[in-house]
Amino acid sequence: MWQILRIWQTLPRDTRVWRQTGKWVNPAHREVRIDAGRSGRRCALVSNALVRRGESQVMKVADKPATLTERRAEELRLEIALAARDLFLAEGSTSVTVERICTAAGIAPRTFHRHFPVKEDVVLPLFRRFGSLSIEMLAHAAPERDAVEALVEAFSTEVPKRATVEFDRTFMQLVVNDPQYRLRWLDWGQDLIGPITEFLADRYDLGENQNTRELPAQLAIQVCRHAYVRWVSDADFAGLRVALRVGMQMIVAALPILSEQR
Known part of the structure; x- marks a missing residue:
């Protein structure tokens, strides 16, 4: 216990x-x-x-397949999160009240709190959506694909694809500059450790020790955090890609390739 x-x-x-x-x-x-x-x-x-x-x-x-009820609940959470995001951007602040978010989303406050124990959790569905897209790209990366380029693409493609780079940067600026929302963002990144470890394990010898096995993925997440914080401050998305590429190269360079790939 x-x-x-x-x-x-x-x-x-x-x-x-x-x-x-x-x-x-x-x-x-x-x-x-x-x-x-x-x-x-x-x-x-x-x-x-x-x-x-x-x-x-x-x-x-x-991980178990989500039931229909769970999928619908997550869809509702995403709708609420999008409503909150739009209000944050319109106000230029994350101080929007739960009541205003509920009005914008067309729900009752009790429904909000059923899905989000505290207001700051409302951004988590947005992070989960981005994370799921990144994980999907890594899962479908061809075995012969360069690992660094696959990682860079997975964590930098979605934003420009939606053609909302400045929109997303402004939202991220609000998130990283608020201690409570920044904490949610930092915690969320840890959910990607498993998928990144699986991606790397298919290409490199990560060993059997669980702590050291996950260390490269932990470092990859830290590289992503650094790159996105830099993007928020200097508004240079090309620089974000460069920071991702340099960081991922440093990580991958230290990993032994699987014996069958040598």
Whole structure:
């Protein structure tokens, strides 16, 4: 049980959710099972990315196909998030109230809080959508494709594709300049560690140790953060790509290629 308590203590106060049933409050979140001694306990976390991997003996995340109800719930969350984003941009501030977001989205406040425990969580569906598109691009990258270019494309293609570069930069500027929203953005990036690790493991020998195996993906996420913060400050999207490419090259250069590819 101590493992659960230690992990629990790592979570910010406004992101802790626990129900005696061991079920997620938000069905879009995944379940984390922590085997603590003989009795496996379930600890429900708002973001399983906040768990310190080294503090549990065994931790596995089981992804199950979303049900129709879960898909509809996520669609509603995205609609609410888009309404909030548009208000933030119109006001030039993230201080818009929950009531105004609800009016714009055509929902009741209780519906909002059913999907978002706190207001700042409203941006998470937007981050998840971007992340899912990036993951999809990595999953479909051809084995012979240069790993660096595949990573750069996965994390820099969606914005110019929508032809809303300045629109998205302004929104990101609001996010990174507000401590609470910036925290959500930083936490969200951790959800990409698994898919990036799988992508790299198909091309490089990452070893068997789970902590060191995920280290290149952790560094890749940090490269993305650095590149996007730089883009927010200097408005140079070409510079974002350059920063991504240089950072990914540094990571990949240190990885041994799989023996069968040598």
